[in-house]
Each structure stands twice: as structure tokens, then as C-alpha cells.
Amino acid sequence: MTQPSAGALSTLIEIAENPTGYVTRWKTATGGKAIGAFPMNFPAEIAHAAGVLSVVVQESREPITSGRNLLTEFYCGYTRNLADQAARGRLDVYDGFFLADHCIQLLGAVDVVREEGNRPVYFGQLMASMGDPWTRTAVDGKMLSFREELAEFTGRTIGDADLARSIRLFNENRRLLRSVFDARRAGDATFTSAELQALVKSSMVMDKEEHTALVRRALAEARAARRDGRIRLHLSGHFCHAPRPELLRAIEDCGAIVVDDDLFHGTRYISTDVREDVEPLAALSQWYLDRNVSVPCPTRVQHDVDWDAYLLDSVRASGADGVIVLMAKFCEPHMLYYPELRKALNAAGVPNLLIETEHEGLPLESVRTRVEALLERIRHSQLANA
Amino acid sequence: MSEHFMGVDLGSTTAKAVIIGADAGMVAWRTVQMGAVSREGMRQAVDGALESAELRRADIGRVIGTGYGRRLVPGVDRTFTEITCHARGVAAACPGVRLVIDIGGQDSKAIAVDRDGFVEDFAMNDRCASGTGRFFEVLARALECEVDELAGLARSGSEDLEVSSMCATFAETEIVSLLAQGAEPPDIAASVHRAVAARTLGLVAQVGKRRPIVMTGGVAKNAAAVHALAEALESELIVPPHPQITGAYGAALLALETYEGAPPRRAADLERAEESAAAAFAPQSSPSCADCEVSDSTARSVVLGLPIPVRRP
Numbered sequence: 096m097t098q099p100s101a102g103a104l105s106t107l108i109e110i111a112e113n114p115t116g117y118v119t120r121w122k123t124a125t126g127g128k129a130i131g132a133f134p135m136n137f138p139a140e141i142a143h144a145a146g147v148l149s150v151v152v153q154e155s156r157e158p159i160t161s162g163r164n165l166l167t168e169f170y171c172g173y174t175r176n177l178a179d180q181a182a183r184g185r186l187d188v189y190d191g192f193f194l195a196d197h198c199i200q201l202l203g204a205v206d207v208v209r210e211e212g213n214r215p216v217y218f219g220q221l222m223a224s225m226g227d228p229w230t231r232t233a234v235d236g237k238m239l240s241f242r243e244e245l246a247e248f249t250g251r252t253i254g255d256a257d258l259a260r261s262i263r264l265f266n267e268n269r270r271l272l273r274s275v276f277d278a279r280r281a282g283d284a285t286f287t288s289a290e291l292q293a294l295v296k297s298s299m300v301m302d303k304e305e306h307t308a309l310v311r312r313a314l315a316e317a318r319a320a321r322r323d324g325r326i327r328l329h330l331s332g333h334f335c336h337a338p339r340p341e342l343l344r345a346i347e348d349c350g351a352i353v354v355d356d357d358l359f360h361g362t363r364y365i366s367t368d369v370r371e372d373v374e375p376l377a378a379l380s381q382w383y384l385d386r387n388v389s390v391p392c393p394t395r396v397q398h399d400v401d402w403d404a405y406l407l408d409s410v411r412a413s414g415a416d417g418v419i420v421l422m423a424k425f426c427e428p429h430m431l432y433y434p435e436l437r438k439a440l441n442a443a444g445v446p447n448l449l450i451e452t453e454h455e456g457l458p459l460e461s462v463r464t465r466v467e468a469l470l471e472r473i474r475h476s477q478l479a480n481a
Numbered sequence: 482m483s484e485h486f487m488g489v490d491l492g493s494t495t496a497k498a499v500i501i502g503a504d505a506g507m508v509a510w511r512t513v514q515m516g517a518v519s520r521e522g523m524r525q526a527v528d529g530a531l532e533s534a535e536l537r538r539a540d541i542g543r544v545i546g547t548g549y550g551r552r553l554v555p556g557v558d559r560t561f562t563e564i565t566c567h568a569r570g571v572a573a574a575c576p577g578v579r580l581v582i583d584i585g586g587q588d589s590k591a592i593a594v595d596r597d598g599f600v601e602d603f604a605m606n607d608r609c610a611s612g613t614g615r616f617f618e619v620l621a622r623a624l625e626c627e628v629d630e631l632a633g634l635a636r637s638g639s640e641d642l643e644v645s646s647m648c649a650t651f652a653e654t655e656i657v658s659l660l661a662q663g664a665e666p667p668d669i670a671a672s673v674h675r676a677v678a679a680r681t682l683g684l685v686a687q688v689g690k691r692r693p694i695v696m697t698g699g700v701a702k703n704a705a706a707v708h709a710l711a712e713a714l715e716s717e718l719i720v721p722p723h724p725q726i727t728g729a730y731g732a733a734l735l736a737l738e739t740y741e742g743a744p745p746r747r748a749a750d751l752e753r754a755e756e757s758a759a760a761a762f763a764p765q766s767s768p769s770c771a772d773c774e775v776s777d778s779t780a781r782s783v784v785l786g787l788p789i790p791v792r793r794p
């Protein structure tokens with residue numbers, strides 16, 4: 096499947112930049128079906144067990160044109176772009192679509208995908224209220240319905256043994272990626288944050304076994320580097336879609352080094368393994384519940400889990416000097432939480448900066464000015480406290 | 482030890498260069514309005530400042546660049562953002578300042594300053610020119626007058642018209658439509674000034690209002706804009722006589738302070754620096770207090786043309 100290339104990392108970056116190209120090649124090579132899964136919680140292991148390539152549908156870089164009248168301007172860039180991709184036939188490579196989340200903007204966009212295309216779209220929202228007495232039963236029911244829907248979609252029975260095998264492969268992939276992120280937290284600087292994003296993004300797109308093999312090659316080919324004296328930052332937020340790599344590069348070019356994150360295209364995606372010692376479907380239910388504890392998500396409600404506390408703990412653990420919050424413009428769940436998050440960071444004396452992102456582009460010079468000002472502020476307080 | 486240090490602030494519409502002595506006192510400065518991060522404007526500002534200080538480039542120990550074009554300054558030793566430089570310059574010029582509102586040609590920022598005169602927090606407009614100097618250029622074009630005439634026009638306006646503060650381009654069509662409806666230019670001008678002030682309040686809210694407040698940037702030379710903002714903030718605003726050069730001045734101070742081998746300054750140096758800065762910042766061509774002393778008793782006071790001593794390190 097993988098095209099020969101200069102190096103494994105370059106191949107992963109290429110695939111992260113052009114998911115459709117990979118999916119097309121995969122389908123041609125295997126004759127299999129591919130589904131588009133919407134972020135952020137679809138249990139792709141079930142699709143894998145059914146022999147289907149499950150791909151997290153990525154934001155494209157194309158300007159929004161035909162889809163402009165399908166969703167209002169006040170939807171996040173990802174959902175507006177999804178609607179546009181659907182309207183322009185850019186999602187035709189997928190044979191069906193699965194939704195496990197319930198952000199109202201995402202629902203609107205997926206409804207456009209259903210309207211605009213002629214592929215089956217399955218709406219299977221997982222419960223958002225995580226602490227109710229009936230949550231677990233509801234999640235179990237939903238996992239069962241995903242299995243049934245995928246069985247119907249493929250015409251194949253999905254047995255427990257198939258599912259257990261898929262879970263093992265996915266866990267292996269997550270563990271491998273987590274080891275790279277853990278190394279970064281501990282001072283490794285082999286990969287830039289844009290490269291790490293490509294590792295995760297390509298995992299969302301590729302066949303997992305193939306991805307794991309390619310990442311292992313990339314690790315073997317990489318020249319190890321240790322972190323230097325740059326200001327250490329934690330990147331927070333940005334759900335569903337990837338912040339542009341040039342934004343990550345600009346942040347690091349300003350004299351910072353990203354040492355940790357809770358981005359969906361980062362730590363959030365790989366945070367949690369599925370238990371291998373219990374019945375597979377029950378293990379997937381537990382995985383869904385555990386994910387929100389590993390890295391809390393503002394699209395979920397859980398009274399004993401707190402994103403602020405998680406973020407402050409992460410900052411302490413990684414030794415980050417400051418936090419940059421990346422927020423997709425009009426991302427309502429994030430907007431709702433942000434004031435509390437900012438208050439908590441300020442109260443703890445953690446310098447922080449908000450950068451809003453938009454599908455339409457990035458005012459790079461203005462971003463640089465704000466990032467540099469944050470770094471100057473951090474550097475000054477470090478000197479003052481030295 | 483070099484005797485002179487330079488700060489160059491290459492902003493979106495104006496280039497500014499300030500030269501200070503080893504005692505932190507102002508020696509010379511020059512502002513040149515050339516538009517869009519102009520290298521030629523920067524060259525003229527730098528050459529002009531050197532000429533009036535009777536110095537050559539080789540006499541300058543260290544140069545710090547700031548502003549959007551900071552990386553374009555030739556021979557620059559280091560760059561700092563305009564946020565850090567404005568905070569530094571204003572804190573030196575107006576000791577005790579806690580909030581700086583800087584409104585330049587194409588951006589505006591609110592900078593919270595800590596008790597030591599360094600940046601504590603900041604907020605800036607990012608991708609829209611609303612609430613900036615550009616907004617006033619649009620207004621002047623629509624009203625067919627010079628930007629300098631806007632303050633006088635706004636002062637004579639009495640009616641409060643609704644003008645969107647969201648977008649500079651749409652504001653222009655709104656102004657044209659108000660004119661078509663028979664609205665008076667002074668009322669339109671006054672209302673646009675209030676809209677800009679309201680927009681700036683949003684920035685201030687992001688960092689938290691605190692006093693004393695100093696306003697800088699080209700728009701601080703527009704007495705009506707200062708006044709509308711003081712009213713909106715319900716607070717006194719201090720405007721240095723040369724509000725456009727505080728960023729370059731801060732950059733020059735940082736050039737001095739980051740110069741290796743700079744000797745500790747003595748009390749006599751500091752006194753000389755204070756005198757020299759006070760003289761340099763003494764009111765000259767900035768809007769006079771008379772422009773601002775509006776008879777309306779509800780108006781907040783606006784302090785213009787305060788002498789500015791250099792802060793003791």
C-alpha cells in the first residue's frame with residue numbers, strides 16, 4: 096500500500112496532507128470499503144473488525160464555495176468545510192458515514208452530508224452525560240448498534256475474536272504513538288509538533304497495521320535530538336480537526352518548543368487504550384467512558400472530571416512554561432469552557448494565550464507577534480525570578 | 482561602552498526611530514508616514530534620527546527593532562514585539578501605568594502592565610481593521626475631509642447614530658447610507674468615534690480594566706478619539722505628547738538594557754535622563770488640552786501633554 100518514498104516520516108506527512116489519495120489507493124489495492132467517521136469518538140475498531148477502512152474525515156484546505164449556503168457563517172470552520180466537501184463531491188471516496196458524537200454543529204454538517212450524497216449515513220450519538228446511572232447501559236446499547244450497522248453495511252458478521260484482534264492492533268498503534276508523546280514530555284525533541292501532528296493524523300486515516308509499521312520505520316530512521324533551552328509550551332484545545340501545520344511551525348519558530356498538548360490531533364486521540372481482558376464490546380464502552388477521564392472533553396458532561404484541573408496537572412508534569420489555547424472559531428463547546436480555563440490558568444500563574452483559528456486562513460504575522468509577546472513575557476518573569 | 486542606543490518601530494503605516502543616550506535620556510527621534518511597512522519610511526526615520534542627533538550608524542551601540550516590520554530593520558541586533566516595547570516605553574515615560582491602550586494604523590491593543598512596568602497580559606485585534614486608525618481613514622474618505630479634521634468635526638456632533646463597529650469596509654457603506662439619509666457629518670463623525678471606543682472597550686475587557694491608563698499610537702493624536710474612549714472607559718486617560726514613539730522609545734530602552742557591559746547608572750545620570758526625557762516629551766504638536774476640554778460636564782477628563790520622566794531602573 097505505502098508508496099516508496101524518501102523516508103517513512105515523509106510518507107506519513109504526505110498521507111496526513113492528502114487523506115483522500117491514501118483512501119483511493121487503499122480501496123484500489125484491497126477492493127475494500129472505506130467509511131468516513133466523524134470526530135471524535137467513533138469506535139473504529141468495530142469497522143476494522145468488519146474489514147472496513149475507517150477514516151476520521153479531515154478538514155480540507157480548499158476554500159469554501161458551493162457549500163457556503165448550506166451552513167451559516169457561525170458554524171465552526173470544520174463543519175462548514177465538511178458541508179462544502181459534501182456539496183462538491185469530495186467525500187465520494189467513502190462508501191458510508193458514521194457519527195458517534197453530538198455537537199450540534201457537527202450534526203448539522205453530517206445532515207448536509209446525508210442530504211448531498213447518496214451514501215448511507217448512520218447517526219449513532221454516544222451519550223454525552225457521562226455520570227448518569229443509565230449512562231453505561233446507553234453506551235453499551237450504542238456500541239451494539241454500531242456493530243449491527245457495520246455488519247449490515249458490510250454483509251459480514253463481526254465476531255468477538257475479530258473485534259479482539261482489531262482492539263489489539265489499535266492498542267498497539269496507540270501505545271507506539273504514546274511512547275513518542277511521552278518521550279517528548281520527558282525532553283525528547285526528535286520530532287517537531289507539526290511532525291507529531293502528522294503521525295497522529297495519518298493514524299486517523301491509514302490502515303492501523305500499516306501505520307504502525309510505518310511509524311516504527313520513521314522512529315528507526317529519525318535522528319534523536321534532545322530538547323534545547325527554548326520556552327516550553329503546552330498546546331490546548333482544537334477539537335475535531337487539525338490546526339494548520341504552519342501554525343505549529345510558527346509557534347516553534349518564535350522560540351518555543353511544544354512539550355505537551357491535549358489536541359484531538361495529538362494526545363487526545365491516542366490517550367486511552369481499550370481493555371483486552373474483557374468482552375470486546377463492553378471494553379469499547381469502557382474505553383469511551385475512560386477517554387473523558389484521561390483527557391476531559393468539553394463536548395461531554397461529567398461532574399467529577401475537570402478540564403481545568405487536568406490542564407494544570409499536565410502543565411506541572413511536563414514543566415511547560417505557558418499554555419497556548421488553540422480555539423476553532425465558533426466552536427461552541429470550547430467557547431463555553433474557555434473563560435473558566437483561562438481563569439484557572441491565570442489563578443495558577445500560568446501565562447497563556449488564546450489563538451483563534453479559521454478555515455479561511457491564518458494571519459501568520461499577527462500570530463507571530465502574539466506568540467513572541469507571550470514568550471517575552473515568560474522570559475522576563477523567568478529572569479526576574481532567577 | 483557605547484554612548485547611544487536606537488529603537489526602530491516599523492508599524493503598518495508609520496516608521497519611528499528613537500535614539501537615547503547611555504543615561505536612557507532621549508537624544509533624537511523621527512517619525513515618517515509612508516504606509517504599509519515601508520522600508521523607505523524606515524530608512525528615512527533612521528537617517529533622520531541619526532542626523533538630528535548628529536550621529537552615524539557606527540555610533541549606535543545596539544539597535545532593537547519592533548513593530549510588524551521588526552525583522553526588516555537592517556542591522557538590527559534583536560527584535561522585541563511592539564507589545565513588550567510599548568509597555569516598556571510607556572512604563573518608563575509614565576511610571577505607575579497599569580494599562581496601555583495603543584491604537585495604531587491597522588491594529589489596536591490593550592496591554593496590562595505589572596507593577597514593575599512589564600507586560601502582564603495583552604489583547605490585540607487580529608484580522609480586522611475596525612477600531613484602528615484605518616477606520617478613521619475610511620471615515621475621512623466617506624466624509625470627504627482630511628483625517629486631521631475629524632476630531633473637530635466629531636466635537637460638534639450631537640446626535641447619537643448607530644454605526645457598526647464590526648468591519649471597516651462595511652462601516653464605509655454604512656456612513657454613505659447615513660449621508661444619503663440626510664445625517665449630518667458631525668453626528669456621523671461623533672458616532673464613529675464612539676463606535677471605535679466601544680470596540681476598544683472589548684479589548685480592554687479581555688485583559689481587565691485597571692488604572693492609570695495611558696493611550697498611545699497615532700490615534701491618540703486625535704483628541705475626539707481619546708475623549709470618546711475616556712468616556713467609554715469612564716476613566717481618565719493619559720496621552721504622552723508624542724504617543725506614536727513610545728514603542729520605539731521602549732525598544733531603545735531595551736537596546737540599552739540588553740547591551741552587554743552597560744554600566745550601572747548613577748543618580749546623576751538618572752536625573753539628567755529625567756530632564757532630557759521630560760524635555761523630549763514636552764508638548765509640541767500633539768493635540769492641545771484645549772481641544773479636549775469639552776464643555777460637556779459629563780465628559781471624563783483627558784490628560785494630554787504630561788511631561789514624562791524616565792523611570793528609575
Ligand code: SF4
Nearest residue numbers: 171198201335426427
Ligand atoms: S466540537 Fe467544535 S470543532 Fe468539533 S464540530 Fe463541534 S463546534 Fe466544530
